[in-house]
Amino acid sequence: MAILNLKKNKVASEKVAKKTVKAVKATKVSVVKPKTNMAVGLGLSHVDASSIIVRPRITEKPAILSEKQGRMVCVFEVTKKANARNVSLAVQVLYKVVPVKVAVLRVPPKKSFVRGHISYGKTAYKAYVYLQAGDKIELA
Template sequence: MTTILRPRITEKAGIMSETQNVYTFEVAKNSTKDTIAKEIKTLYKVTPTKVRIVNLPARKVFVRGNKGVQSAIKKALVYLKKGDKINLA
């Protein structure tokens, strides 16, 4: 089972990847820092120095007048070794 679901492409994530060499990914709920680091190594062939995890709660939303809930997600901030880059395009 893969722990990395998809990269999070946002304006803030783009700025962080250019300036601080930090990449953001959506990950599975049961993933840990170790499993994320191992999968980043195998998928992108770079060495992460640090992995931080953020659990974002579910949010109430209104879509075309209807109430709904946007699911909670877990995201990982992956710090890379200086000189390493990930091409997400």
């Protein structure tokens, strides 16, 4: 004796579920999406990208790194909340180049000693963007 006919209900619901799964599989349609920029597809627009990257830092160190490694290295000042993924997407949107590697670093503030008091400057953040051997970004 089954209590409240639970076994019958389970078997009946499994049969109905199998039939609906077969019906869903038959109605699948493949949709071909046009190729778009990966960064725009992930939701980063041109305005967002320019708010992540503040300005390029043009110094000798990236030039030395580029010669040593055989690929282009660019350095940008970025906002405090920027991470490597956001910087990578911003470079893709602004410069149309896909970076191989991105490293975000904190630049410590400068100390100044005036009239017996120590004061500190602002903490800055910079990002090293490593590109493939053939890619280039024109900075200044």
